[in-house]
Amino acid sequence: LEAVEMEKGQVSLESFAARFTKEEVCAEYLFQIKWPNGFICPRCDHRHFYKTSTRRLPLFECARCHHQASLTVGTVMEGSRTSLQKWFIAFYLVSQPHSINAVQLMKKIQVTYKTAWSMLHKIRHALCEEDASVLLSGLIQVHDACCGKGFNSVNEKQPQRHLFLVGAAVNEENEPFYIKMKLLSKQYLEEWTVTRTGKEAFIRDHVRREAAAQVSFVTGIFKSRKPLIPVFNQAKRWIRETFRGLSPRHLQAYFDEFCFRFNGLRKEIPNFESLIQLCTEHEKILYRDLVQR
Numbered sequence: 001l002e003a004v005e006m007e008k009g010q011v012s013l014e015s016f017a018a019r020f021t022k023e024e025v026c027a028e029y030l031f032q033i034k035w036p037n038g039f040i041c042p043r044c045d046h047r048h049f050y051k052t053s054t055r056r057l058p059l060f061e062c063a064r065c066h067h068q069a070s071l072t073v074g075t076v077m078e079g080s081r082t083s084l085q086k087w088f089i090a091f092y093l094v095s096q097p098h099s100i101n102a103v104q105l106m107k108k109i110q111v112t113y114k115t116a117w118s119m120l121h122k123i124r125h126a127l128c129e130e131d132a133s134v135l136l137s138g139l140i141q142v143h144d145a146c147c148g149k150g151f152n153s154v155n156e157k158q159p160q161r162h163l164f165l166v167g168a169a170v171n172e173e174n175e176p177f178y179i180k181m182k183l184l185s186k187q188y189l190e191e192w193t194v195t196r197t198g199k200e201a202f203i204r205d206h207v208r209r210e211a212a213a214q215v216s217f218v219t220g221i222f223k224s225r226k227p228l229i230p231v232f233n234q235a236k237r238w239i240r241e242t243f244r245g246l247s248p249r250h251l252q253a254y255f256d257e258f259c260f261r262f263n264g265l266r267k268e269i270p271n272f273e274s275l276i277q278l279c280t281e282h283e284k285i286l287y288r289d290l291v292q293r
């Protein structure tokens with residue numbers, strides 16, 4: 001039963017933490033994700049290895065070419081001094097319906113604010129990379145939507161306004177099942193209206209080529225003809241409640257996290273597992289790049 005609950009991501013934090021009480025258990029889990037059919041040397045494809053456990057994390061040395069493979073290289077955890085257990089708790093919390101902000105994570109896993117903040121952003125970066133690799137297909141609707149006035153900190157001198165394109169692959173009942181929300185860069189705006197080049201750029205970046213002819217855009221003032229707006233409003237509400245006082249610089253990352261949640265929950269993918277899988281597939285972003293964004 002526990003395995004089934006775990007798969008659906010419905011397990012409580014207590015029983016999750018009880019399963020991953022040791023670094024070795026987390027390492028074993030990562031091994032299974034990285035090499036589901038047994039070890040394969042990343043350099044020469046050889047299948048035999050020696051395990052070295054002298055370091056904090058095990059290394060897997062190829063018996064033929066002596067390449068040393070690590071579990072965290074090429075993942076969001078690469079180079080991190082934070083334990084796998086703490087990372088796993090972070091993955092678990094982000095995969096839950098309400099997610100978590102850096103202050104809450106800092107308290108939960110006893111790390112500094114800076115560490116918690118950068119862990120969450122590294123996870124979001126992986127979500128963003130994952131989303132970039134998925135192109136919309138089938139029937140596609142795209143609307144423009146705005147988050148602005150009062151959305152950001154009230155202390156800001158100029159009320160910030162951001163225009164997004166909200167695109168979704170919809171089923172025959174017009175219900176969205178895969179959604180993307182992309183901040184429009186200023187070059188695609190003319191008096192707060194998306195330009196034709198802006199629409200073309202969205203299709204080029206986010207739609208499969210064979211589906212390009214089936215994209216229906218509704219932009220401008222036709223609010224009543226934009227069925228994706230309630231989902232966008234839900235995203236705004238969720239972001240406001242989860243990350244108070246967020247910086248506009250990271251707005252796209254928060255919307256990507258919302259979309260991961262929406263898309264994942266809709267497809268009934270086991271959330272924890274899909275999150276940790278994509279966090280092991282996409283490389284980390286450097287702290288330096290995060291703060292300079």
Ligand SMILES: [Zn+2]
Nearest residue numbers: 041044062065
């Ligand atoms: Zn090898």
